[in-house]
Amino acid sequence: MSGAPTAASSGNHSLHLPTPTLDAESQSLLQSISAQGGYAYARMAALAVAGDQSAAEAARDMAWEQLHSGPWHSVLPVWRDAYSMACLHVAKFHFAAGEFGEALGALDMGLIMGGTLLRKDLHDSVLLVSSEARKKAKSLGDFKGEKLVPEVPVDVNEVLKILPLRSLTSGRVDKRSDLSMEGFLRDYFQTGTPVVITNCMAHWPARTKWNHLDYLTSVAGNRTVPVEVGKNYLCSDWKQELVTFSKFLERMRTNRSTSVEPTYLAQHPLFDQINELRDDICIPDYCFVGGGDLQSLNAWFGPAGTVTPLHHDPHHNILAQVVGKKYIRLYPSSLQDELYPYSETMLCNSSQVDLDNIDKNEFPKVVELEFMDCILEEGEMLYIPPKWWHYVRSLTMSFSVSFWWSNEAESSDS
Ligand SMILES: O=C(O)CCC(=O)C(=O)O
Numbered sequence: 432m433s434g435a436p437t438a439a440s441s442g443n444h445s446l447h448l449p450t451p452t453l454d455a456e457s458q459s460l461l462q463s464i465s466a467q468g469g470y471a472y473a474r475m476a477a478l479a480v481a482g483d484q485s486a487a488e489a490a491r492d493m494a495w496e497q498l499h500s501g502p503w504h505s506v507l508p509v510w511r512d513a514y515s516m517a518c519l520h521v522a523k524f525h526f527a528a529g530e531f532g533e534a535l536g537a538l539d540m541g542l543i544m545g546g547t548l549l550r551k552d553l554h555d556s557v558l559l560v561s562s563e564a565r566k567k568a569k570s571l572g573d574f575k576g577e578k579l580v581p582e583v584p585v586d587v588n589e590v591l592k593i594l595p596l597r598s599l600t601s602g603r604v605d606k607r608s609d610l611s612m613e614g615f616l617r618d619y620f621q622t623g624t625p626v627v628i629t630n631c632m633a634h635w636p637a638r639t640k641w642n643h644l645d646y647l648t649s650v651a652g653n654r655t656v657p658v659e660v661g662k663n664y665l666c667s668d669w670k671q672e673l674v675t676f677s678k679f680l681e682r683m684r685t686n687r688s689t690s691v692e693p694t695y696l697a698q699h700p701l702f703d704q705i706n707e708l709r710d711d712i713c714i715p716d717y718c719f720v721g722g723g724d725l726q727s728l729n730a731w732f733g734p735a736g737t738v739t740p741l742h743h744d745p746h747h748n749i750l751a752q753v754v755g756k757k758y759i760r761l762y763p764s765s766l767q768d769e770l771y772p773y774s775e776t777m778l779c780n781s782s783q784v785d786l787d788n789i790d791k792n793e794f795p796k797v798v799e800l801e802f803m804d805c806i807l808e809e810g811e812m813l814y815i816p817p818k819w820w821h822y823v824r825s826l827t828m829s830f831s832v833s834f835w836w837s838n839e840a841e842s843s844d845s
């Protein structure tokens with residue numbers, strides 16, 4: 432390996448991506464990969480530095496194979512960094528050729544699947560490519576001020592028809608306006624009780640911006656995001672796809688009038704990937720109650736009719752409803768047997784019960800169980816205590832953000 436990677440030596444574009452800039456780290460990364468048996472990768476990466484585009488693609492494919500060679504947690508972190516590095520090289524060649532869409536696609540894959548070492552390089556490169564792409568000004572579509580969710584009042588009777596049995600008849604979740612930190616700590620956090628908090632998100636830029644298709648398209652249209660297609664992740668026909676944000680928005684608009692399976696951008700750390708969208712949200716102060724550490728921020732964006740089946744998570748959760756409405760049903764964490772969790776380790780936090788179509792013979796205990804539920808309206812946040820079971824159905828086009836956090840004692844438990 433002769434020196435750290437530099438800008439592309441081929442191509443005719445006058446600008447070069449500053450990738451990867453971490454010369455010393457890049458060198459030692461390649462050494463570690465060689466030490467892990469990745470000689471072929473290191474050779475291809477060296478050829479990529481020397482200007483060979485197909486070597487860059489080959490290096491990326493090799494790292495990709497390593498990322499898919501076993502369960503995610505068993506992948507050596509060095510291979511995730513190796514994947515990012517190869518994505519940076521591939522992007523550099525596309526950029527040099529003026530292929531900005533392809534360059535952004537490669538950088539996004541590095542951000543989605545890659546490690547932490549070269550994240551800054553990936554973000555810097557995204558900025559540069561995006562600004563060049565804007566100069567080329569290939570319009571991503573003009574939605575002429577169209578809103579994601581038009582302001583039509585929801586007919587509660589119509590809504591009830593599509594909700595699971597006994598919805599909104601059992602205990603409703605408390606709704607509290609302007610809830611103080613002390614009130615949240617005393618009445619909900621310490622007692623492990625869900626609550627809907629109203630009047631707490633008016634200052635988020637997202638509240639005014641994200642309902643506009645033109646805005647979303649201009650900040651994220653040509654970015655690649657992972658989406659889920661199918662009824663839900665427990666169904667056999669469910670799959671994941673990578674699409675551009677524009678294509679995803681277009682699919683959501685057409686979904687409005689058809690009965691095709693919804694496409695859902697679910698549980699994706701979108702704000703680590705797209706900085707402009709990160710600037711539109713605010714971390715709720717409630718997340719720091721109890722001395723906790725934020726574990727992850729995720730986006731949940733999709734059309735009406737997406738369903739996240741009954742499951743629980745190990746963390747405290749504030750689910751913030753930015754655009755649209757969702758129906759949410761909650762069962763206490765103490766219920767285990769009654770909700771029939773799957774026995775496989777991977778799915779043991781999910782219930783086998785399909786709340787939309789309960790099989791009363793197979794799951795008799797669930798029928799009469801008490802639960803809490805609510806319709807989470809735009810501008811409201813729901814606190815879900817750790818391990819509380821939740822089922823979520825979007826009633827309109829919907830964009831939510833979840834904030835998961837734990838305090839130290841809890842993180843070491845889970
Ligand atoms: O909004 C959804 O579809 C599911 C949200 C969820 O499960 C969570 O925030 O933990």
Ligand SMILES: [Fe+2]
Nearest residue numbers: 742743744821
């Ligand atoms: Fe969840």
